[in-house]
Amino acid sequence: MTTPIVLTFIGHDRPGLVNAISEKVAASGGTWLESRLAHLAGEFAGILLVSVPDSNIAVLTAALRDLETAGLRIAVERSSDARPDRRHKTFKLELVGHERPGIVREVTHALTELGVNIEEFSSSIEGAPFSGAEMFRATARLRVPDDLASDDLRKTLERLAQEIMVDLAVIEADRQA
Secondary structure: OOEEEEEEEEEOOOOOHHHHHHHHHHOOOOOOEEEEEEOOOEEEEEEEEEEHHHHHHHHHHHHHHHHHHOOEEEEEEEEOOOOOOOOEEEEEEEEEOOOOOOHHHHHHHHHHHHEEEEEEEEEEEEEEEOOOEEEEEEEEEEEEEEEHHHHHHHHHHHHHHHHHHEEEEEEEOOOOO
């Protein structure tokens, strides 16, 4: 029997971090299933899902703790296989606007009020072509309850986009069950 384990880590970026973690997972008989890894401001951070034989969970945890002496902070959490039973729709949100404090707070507040879950979120600050002004850009994958009409989601976000002066697009992806 195997158990899904979610690992999160952060440390100063340097070659070999992902390899060090993958070696520990493989040595414990685990399988690397899914991951999101990123370099930000000189740090390397990630979240990953592995499947590990039940008898090797303690071995993997101890092996990962050994990496902490090299400056890598790691959290190990058992995960459940439980999937939400509510039907949902998946949307992609794309946003761009002049950088200013509060954009993420205002968008996420509106999504929370609608009962929308953010499954993935990515953002950056970029220089605008020609002017060089700081532009905030974000993309997100949204899990929208089936009982929320697509038009209601779009209208709410379009109204917000006008209020906070950003360009925003909401694109429906394949339906998920």
